[in-house]
Amino acid sequence: MSVALDFYVHRESWLHRLDPRVKLWGMLVGFATAFLLPSLIVQGVLLLGLHLLLLGNGIPWRVLRGLWRQMALLIVLILVLQPFFAPSGDVLVAVGPLRLTVGGLVQAGLFATRTLAIAFCVGALLFTTDQRALVQAFVRLGLPYTWGLTFSLTLRFLPAIQQLFVTVREAQAARGWVAEGNLFRRFREYLPVLVAVIIGTLRMSDRLTLALAARGMGAPAQTPDSVSVQRTVWRDLRMRSTDWLVFTGITLGLLAISFWLFAFKG
Amino acid sequence: MLVAEHLNFAYPSPGLGLPATEALRDVAFHLETGGALAVMGASGSGKSTLCHVLAGLAPRYTGGHVSGVARAAGYDILATPPPTGAVGLLFQDAATQLFTPTVEDEVAWGLEALGTPPSHIGAQVEEALARFGLLGVRTRSPWVLSGGQQKRLALAAVWAMRPRVLLLDEPLGGLDPQGRAEVLAALETLAQGGATLLLTTFRPQAAALAPTTLVLTDGASTPPASTAEVLRDETQLVEAGILYPPYLWPTFEVPGTLSATPVITVQDLHFAYTDGHAALHGIDLEIPQGQFVAIIGPNGAGKSTLLRHFNGLLRPTRGTVHVQGKDAAGRTTGDLARAVGFLFQRPEQQLFAATVYEEVAFGVRALHLTDVAGRVERALARFELTAFAQTPPSILSYGVQRAVTLAALAALDTPILALDEPAVGLDGREWARLLAWLAERRAAGVTLVIVTHEMELAARADRVVALANGRVVADGAPDEVLG
Numbered sequence: 001m002s003v004a005l006d007f008y009v010h011r012e013s014w015l016h017r018l019d020p021r022v023k024l025w026g027m028l029v030g031f032a033t034a035f036l037l038p039s040l041i042v043q044g045v046l047l048l049g050l051h052l053l054l055l056g057n058g059i060p061w062r063v064l065r066g067l068w069r070q071m072a073l074l075i076v077l078i079l080v081l082q083p084f085f086a087p088s089g090d091v092l093v094a095v096g097p098l099r100l101t102v103g104g105l106v107q108a109g110l111f112a113t114r115t116l117a118i119a120f121c122v123g124a125l126l127f128t129t130d131q132r133a134l135v136q137a138f139v140r141l142g143l144p145y146t147w148g149l150t151f152s153l154t155l156r157f158l159p160a161i162q163q164l165f166v167t168v169r170e171a172q173a174a175r176g177w178v179a180e181g182n183l184f185r186r187f188r189e190y191l192p193v194l195v196a197v198i199i200g201t202l203r204m205s206d207r208l209t210l211a212l213a214a215r216g217m218g219a220p221a222q223t224p225d226s227v228s229v230q231r232t233v234w235r236d237l238r239m240r241s242t243d244w245l246v247f248t249g250i251t252l253g254l255l256a257i258s259f260w261l262f263a264f265k266g
Numbered sequence: 267m268l269v270a271e272h273l274n275f276a277y278p279s280p281g282l283g284l285p286a287t288e289a290l291r292d293v294a295f296h297l298e299t300g301g302a303l304a305v306m307g308a309s310g311s312g313k314s315t316l317c318h319v320l321a322g323l324a325p326r327y328t329g330g331h332v333s334g335v336a337r338a339a340g341y342d343i344l345a346t347p348p349p350t351g352a353v354g355l356l357f358q359d360a361a362t363q364l365f366t367p368t369v370e371d372e373v374a375w376g377l378e379a380l381g382t383p384p385s386h387i388g389a390q391v392e393e394a395l396a397r398f399g400l401l402g403v404r405t406r407s408p409w410v411l412s413g414g415q416q417k418r419l420a421l422a423a424v425w426a427m428r429p430r431v432l433l434l435d436e437p438l439g440g441l442d443p444q445g446r447a448e449v450l451a452a453l454e455t456l457a458q459g460g461a462t463l464l465l466t467t468f469r470p471q472a473a474a475l476a477p478t479t480l481v482l483t484d485g486a487s488t489p490p491a492s493t494a495e496v497l498r499d500e501t502q503l504v505e506a507g508i509l510y511p512p513y514l515w516p517t518f519e520v521p522g523t524l525s526a527t528p529v530i531t532v533q534d535l536h537f538a539y540t541d542g543h544a545a546l547h548g549i550d551l552e553i554p555q556g557q558f559v560a561i562i563g564p565n566g567a568g569k570s571t572l573l574r575h576f577n578g579l580l581r582p583t584r585g586t587v588h589v590q591g592k593d594a595a596g597r598t599t600g601d602l603a604r605a606v607g608f609l610f611q612r613p614e615q616q617l618f619a620a621t622v623y624e625e626v627a628f629g630v631r632a633l634h635l636t637d638v639a640g641r642v643e644r645a646l647a648r649f650e651l652t653a654f655a656q657t658p659p660s661i662l663s664y665g666v667q668r669a670v671t672l673a674a675l676a677a678l679d680t681p682i683l684a685l686d687e688p689a690v691g692l693d694g695r696e697w698a699r700l701l702a703w704l705a706e707r708r709a710a711g712v713t714l715v716i717v718t719h720e721m722e723l724a725a726r727a728d729r730v731v732a733l734a735n736g737r738v739v740a741d742g743a744p745d746e747v748l749g
Contacts, residue, residue, distance in 0.1 A: 167612075168616070173599040174610070175633075175674060195620075200660075207357070207359065209327060210357070214355045216427075
């Protein structure tokens with residue numbers, strides 16, 4: 001069985017202990033900062049700050065490097081293509097209709113650092129918040145419990161379905177099947193694999209339905225004297241003073257940015 | 267406390283003109299509070315269905331028709347579902363029962379569903395994890411645990427809800443010997459602790475945990491009797507397809523003398539997965555034509571990784587693998603499939619065709635072999651599958667699915683067979699079928715390379731290769747390696 005789609009890195013840091021709703025709020029304010037302050041220096045400081053925050057809270061460098069690798073292709077594409085879409089200022093090189101300009105390069109750098117800042121804001125949430133707490137945060141913010149559970153189960157079973165695909169493809173390859181030829185032919189030859197994966201997924205979902213039902217999903221619990229009781233939550237989220245302090249700090253930061261934009265940028 | 271009287275159950279027809287399947291026929295037993303009952307039966311005899319009916323899941327979630335009487339923990343199960351936590355069920359495939367991100371969350375989930383006050387949940391989670399020896403892995407993901415740990419976790423999650431009746435469906439099913447020993451030890455503490463439990467099994471070690479046992483054959487039950495008596499009557503268990511004791515096994519003889527020509531040559535084989543995990547560290551191996559080689563070793567030793575190099579599913583990070591004298595590196599998996607028939611673990615995940623016939627014919631067609639119909643029909647007949655030819659493989663029982671995967675291999679008639687844990691989860695009838703076919707292939711001069719945890723099977727090989735941490739640690743005759 002494959003590992004679930006989970007980015008959480010288990011540590012005992014203050015950021016890990018921080019209420020996930022505050023971290024969600026921080027992530028949104030991070031997004032807002034990346035969009036509202038279009039300056040290479042601000043984006044760079046935000047990115048550096050996120051790296052220091054994560055490293056300081058026990059997230060190993062290899063995890064951050066992994067995120068850099070995930071983003072690498074997108075960043076290269078932005079840096080290569082963006083300068084030609086938004087040329088402005090002094091022309092550095094011109095080849096036919098294409099013009100590489102100073103303004104275009106700055107714009108591309110800005111887009112790239114903004115994209116990275118957003119990715120690391122999401123990383124700061126996912127690397128330090130376990131799935132249970134994350135789902136609980138959404139539920140406490142108004143998402144129905146069954147939706148939260150569905151979200152969690154999706155994260156759990158997506159890799160299992162991917163593994164099923166690999167297993168079926170290997171089973172077919174071991175019996176002499178080779179996908180070759182043009183794209184259309186390959187797609188047609190993959191159809192039996194897809195059918196098998198769909199059937200396997202349906203069977204998996206059947207078994208999961210039984211497992212959830214056997215553990216009391218959807219059925220009201222009762223005390224020994226037949227009184228119905230509600231589902232409870234172990235380690236429910238509770239805002240502590242540190243959480244309020246960080247929440248206040250983030251909110252004040254957002255207000256300061258808004259004030260500065262209103263007062264000095266119109 | 268747990269009662270069945272004239273209990274009958276039939277699954278609905280799966281369509282395609284196929285009839286409804288009668289799964290339980292006139293099953294009857296009484297189990298008192300604190301008692302334990304073992305239900306022994308071969309694969310497909312109705313054991314899981316019995317558990318699902320008694321847990322209130324069938325026909326509620328499966329469809330089908332039920333009649334008779336079933337009472338558990340004082341509830342009429344057939345009339346209304348038992349309230350959450352009254353009846354606990356450990357599913358045969360523990361991995362599908364686990365769905366939360368961490369081990370401790372898995373145990374807490376059921377307690378939350380019961381409405382347990384949050385301040386009590388921590389202590390109860392702790393107690394359940396301690397009882398089943400899982401405290402050390404409490405923050406890990408359930409899906410990275412070993413099979414034995416997953417089974418114990420599923421057991422801990424069910425037990426933590428303090429069910430008045432505990433149903434355990436094949437608690438030792440699908441586990442290697444180490445996993446079986448771990449779970450057996452956990453079950454012993456449950457049985458000694460006075461839990462009311464019903465467990466289904468085809469393994470005598472598990473049945474021995476209960477003082478009484480009934481035998482299910484094609485959905486019909488014998489009256490419960492003393493477990494010691496049932497286990498003494500080995501003939502009945504063999505006839506029911508439950509046991510296949512080694513003294514009945516066929517001999518694995520090869521006609522004449524073995525050729526010295528190697529069919530598989532492995533030189534300095536190193537392999538690392540893409541995540542950096544190095545699984546093999548310099549394996550050297552030469553397998554002559556017609557030899558029966560058993561590859562043994564603990565979980566994670568690199569056995570399956572080595573085997574997957576023989577048909578090109580994995581390619582060496584360093585070193586070479588030659589099959590029939592040709593370097594496997596320059597050959598496609600499709601080409602290697604002509605020489606090496608490969609059997610994976612978990613047959614239910616390998617079946618993809620619309621019918622059993624098409625499943626068996628798939629490889630024959632993919633390799634452009636002659637006489638497709640003849641090969642398929644002979645393979646179906648060899649594994650008693652002719653009656654299932656037009657049935658979708660996905661709706662068959664585990665044992666029949668395993669037979670389909672063997673038939674798909676048999677139809678290819680390859681000179682080398684590489685089998686990855688072919689014996690896991692097999693009952694007596696399936697063992698008999700597998701061993702008879704292997705003996706037949708061996709007599710035909712086919713080279714057999716089998717990864718196994720079953721030492722009885724390894725002892726029948728010409729040669730045993732023991733792996734540990736990706737290296738060969740012993741290689742020789744069974745007497746020398748197994749001691």
